[in-house]
Amino acid sequence: MSNAPDPKRWLALALLCLAAFMIILDASIVLVAVPSIERDLTFSAGGVQWVPSGYALMFGGLLLLGGRVSDLLGRRRVFVSGLVLFGASSLLCGFAWSGDTLVLARGLQGIAAAVLAPSALSIVMTTFPDGAERNKALGIWGAVSGVGGTAGSLIGGPVTDGLGWQWIFFINIPVCVLVIALAPVLLQDSRGPGSRGFDIAGAVTVTAALIVLVYAVIEAPGSSAGRTVFLGLVSAALFALFVRIEQKSSAPLVPLRLFRSRAVVGGNLITIAFGFGAFGLNFIYTQYAQLALGYSAVEYGLMSSVLAATAVVGSIAGQNLVTRIGVQRVATVSLLLTGIGATVMSRSTAQSGYFELAFWGLAIFGAGLGAGCVAGAIAALGEVSGDDAGVASGLQNACFQIGGAVGIAALSAVAVANTRGTTPTALTAGYRVAYAACWAFVAVGLVGTGLLVNHKRTRELAAAAERVA
CATH class of the missing domain: 1.20.1250.20 (MFS general substrate transporter like domains)
Incomplete structure (x- = not known):
């Protein structure tokens, strides 16, 4: 043959x-x-x-x-x-x-x-x-x-x-x-x-836990505290059940041994944080641009392209920097950049011009996003053995999507809770608070960076991550 x-x-x-x-x-x-x-x-x-x-x-x-x-x-x-x-x-x-x-x-x-x-x-x-x-x-x-x-x-x-x-x-x-x-x-x-068989029970349980969590966040502004807490407890119970299922399964969806690695846990927390920010801020910005400022969908697309462009530049810079100053430092600086960009956006008004605040906020945010996603991926995948490469890569991709779903839900709930009326000024008031709330995902990411060790094997980690990505 x-x-x-x-x-x-x-x-x-x-x-x-x-x-x-x-x-x-x-x-x-x-x-x-x-x-x-x-x-x-x-x-x-x-x-x-x-x-x-x-x-x-x-x-x-x-x-x-x-x-x-x-x-x-x-x-x-x-x-x-x-x-x-x-x-x-x-x-x-x-x-x-x-x-x-x-x-x-x-x-x-x-x-x-x-x-x-x-x-x-x-x-x-x-x-x-x-x-x-x-x-x-x-x-x-x-x-x-x-x-x-x-x-x-x-x-x-x-x-x-x-x-x-x-x-x-x-x-x-x-x-x-x-x-x-x-x-x-x-x-x-x-x-x-x-x-190996299918871990249907694990997949259904973790997906149900995520859906309940997102539902609780979405409904929080209009629900009683007791109902929100109850939904949060249900989600936590489903996550606990998922862990139990994975422990007992002969073919677990996610081998729990992966979570013994500080780098895997830290890298995936960073990935969740950037998924939260990338999807969440974009969701708020599209509504701010079109509903509060009155731009068309085409105009919004052109304006938001600066985020995409700077994210590409940031990712290239991030790949070069991790081999010089380490994953931990690149991730930390990247998270802080996204927080600064969101802060700039939080100063927007219903009368703001695009180049007054949004352009600079999106540019700073995009640079941090591009570099940070690279750092998170290298941290999450670099120390994984060959046998676990596929599942670790899938887990890292899943974390980005899940972070995005939670980010949209959380920032949407913040905007709704802080909006009083339907005028552009009222809508912008809610969006401003939502932009500022992006610091919540920065905090999650910084917890992840705290788990990383900025040691001399950064170059090997980067090379290993490229092989399993």
């Missing part, structure tokens, strides 16, 4: 990157359309945040299970099945007749993404052998994912203003059809080693 590389491997990579771009784009593009969606559909106060949060929660909560399913049932088969579900749920999103329908459809999209993302990455890993070609393929994969995360505002603005918010979902359909048609031709099928 020939060991020659697959001659269609680069076309296969292009196809897989197209699917990855769609998945990541869908998490960010919806933020542009939130004000339009809220105007057209019926939501309770603060309820529209479930549109982005529902996707992020299901994506993050089921990501590790999705990877296990693809390993056991066949990666190409699961990949195509995920595409079918993603396309169908995108159609349902576009034709949603109520807020509840859209939230349900977004949850289904998140489930599909949780299946698609790990199966696609697994196919990349099995298509390219170890060495320079695999590193190049993973570099392209990472770059495409990064572009997808930052392109949402630029693509979403013209689509929302020109065609309507429904089309941010309809544009997924031709992509799904194309990839489904070409998958049998370009992609090889494979399965993971071993016969």
Whole structure:
């Protein structure tokens, strides 16, 4: 049997990157359309945040299970099945007749993404052998994912203003059809080693715990303290049950031995913090720009592009700095930069010009976000052994999505609780407090940096992280 590389491997990579771009784009593009969606559909106060949060929660909560399913049932088969579900749920999103329908459809999209993302990455890993070609393929994969995360505002603005918010979902359909048609031709099928089972109980329990937690945060402004505390206790009990299930499971979703590493725990706390800030601040800014300042979706997209641009610059700088001054220092400075950027944004008024505050606040925030995400990933993955590389990478990605869902819920709840009226000035008052509340995620991240040791193995950690990312 020939060991020659697959001659269609680069076309296969292009196809897989197209699917990855769609998945990541869908998490960010919806933020542009939130004000339009809220105007057209019926939501309770603060309820529209479930549109982005529902996707992020299901994506993050089921990501590790999705990877296990693809390993056991066949990666190409699961990949195509995920595409079918993603396309169908995108159609349902576009034709949603109520807020509840859209939230349900977004949850289904998140489930599909949780299946698609790990199966696609697994196919990349099995298509390219170890060495320079695999590193190049993973570099392209990472770059495409990064572009997808930052392109949402630029693509979403013209689509929302020109065609309507429904089309941010309809544009997924031709992509799904194309990839489904070409998958049998370009992609090889494979399965993971071993016969480990599915940890369904663990996946359901941790996802339920997250949903209850986010619901408690969303409903807190309009609920009694007793009800909020009760929901918090239910979430804590579900998390405790999840830990118990993982201890007893023969094929745990997350091997608890990973959490014996201070670097893994610290790195994932940093990742959660930056997910919180990235999604949360963007969610508040899109409403501030469109509802309080009166900008169109296109104008918002152009204005928010400074955050994406400085995040790219920050990530490049972060990669270079971790080998010189260490992960801990880069993460700490990055967190403080995001806090400073949010503070600048908190001084905004209903009469503020873009270049007066928002441009500088977004630029500072973006630089910290880009560098900090790199530092968090290196910390979370650098000391992980080869056997745990896949699950550790999945855990780190899940933490970013989960942090995003909690961040949107928390900052939305803060804004609602501090808004008295519907005038631009009243709305801005709530948004200002929400911007300032970003220091809460900075505090979480600083706890994570406190667990890191700024030792001389930083260069080796960075190199190891690149191999398992």
